Amino acid sequence: MTDRTATDVTVLGLGAMGSALARALVGAGHRTVVWNRTASRAEPLVALGAEAAPDPAAAVAGADVVIVSLVDGEAATAVLTAAGPALAGTTVVELTSLTPREAEAIGELVEGAGAAYVSGSVMVTPPMIGTDGAALLLGGDRAAYDRAADVLRVLAPDLHFVGDAATAALLDMGMLDVFFGAATSFVHGAVLASTGGIEPTEFPAHGESMLQLAVATARELAEELTAESYPGDENSLAMMRRGIDHVVETSEERGIDPSLPLVTARLMRGAVEQGYGHEGYGRIADLLRR
Template sequence: MTNSATAQRVSVIGLGAMGTALAQALLAGGHQVTVWNRTAARAEALVAEGAVLAATSAEAMAAADLVILCVLDDPAVREHIEPAAAQLRGRTVVNLTTTTPEQARSLGAWALANEVDLIDGGIMAVPSMIGGPAAFVLYSGATAAFDRFRAVLELFGRAEFVGADFGAAAMYDLAILGGMYSMFAGFQQGGKMVRTTGGTAAHLATLMAPFLQAMTTMFAQYAPGIDDPDNYVPEQSAEFTASALGTIDKAAAESGTHTELFGVLLRALPGI
């Protein structure tokens, strides 16, 4: 637990499942936590744990040196912080709302114009993982402010700073999620295919999970093909990859579960 000499005044705006988990982690870390949510009843458990409930989001922001937003979307973020520009001047705002990189950059420009230290973030965890060893959060933007509050942010999970570009954390976040959803799409299609042979998706899951986990070690080998393509020599030729994807696509068609997925992969992975 953080001692009284290092405790920070932190406000959390938005108490959905994730915002609540963030506030709980801050309270467990010994910080002075003020919370606000449109539906005040959601704050009752946190107040019982020691949080202070603000009457308005502006009041919550004025009560803290570090303000954390975890709301629905970019318009919701703007709704709260733009009218509170005066209260936020000289403070640090960490936006953990999922937005696009350009939305994050636009918010960063607003923050610079209003003398607000903005850190944009992307949470790589579900609420139950917050504070656990598997959770990490991506951050970008105001470097000095991140360094100042890093110990606080580490309460949520490993804090990974990815650059001063306000949009960098959002880009990394969405890139990782894109990989995740692509994997899920492959499993969904594979499950349909094996069922046509009398198999089950449940059995496929037990086989696919360890194989894909092992294959993630290949990311480091493929990365130079993206970062330095002129000097990259792939382990497998593009022709091999194309042939493999063509065979998988043919098998999907033969099973009666044809999909556009493998054609998309063929266009997306020409150099692997």
């Protein structure tokens, strides 16, 4: 049964993520109002105890916390514009993945309507919402975040408040950059190995050890980037570029698109041509900065 003393929460957007967020809130006893463009997606949540609203303005009216989880910034802007003055007095927690520029623009829209603004990202998949491993990355109005923190902990016990909304979005971009790069490399490696009969099920045992090595190397790289010093005594760019050149060559020989390793090869070659062959991997940062 709903606890009427708990914070009233609205969830705008009931895709895979929004539905998981709303389910966790209902489960924790919050009065939870939901709205989705395709109304039928609210039905399973209403069956659990949520209330469905007919439009965004009706959904947010009187809420303490409004959580937004939509496909992109364009949809979030349209839905929050439709909610309009009904947002006044609420705290909007925008959990749609946004660019820093979008995060700032949506902040202006929300604060212009008289609401407080917190913006960030969900760092886990929908089934992990409400579990111990769930994490949110957040920025924006610190006082509003503090007021909403108990509600947010229902979704994810691990909360990281990192500064303003644009900073939270920028950190999200950096993290997604790492995730997609690693995931694409893993698939590329598995596909390349499969040309020699190595089954995809066999590959993780080998590929995962490289991911672990990358984690250990990341910490060293972070120190080197901070110090702007890239010692290459144990593994120089001149040595390592041969490794990536071999990946490109083998990909071409085996009929696998070499675009991904080619990007890395181009960066390493560029650093060597600029006279940094004796230095370490972090020196490629110079070639990334425009």
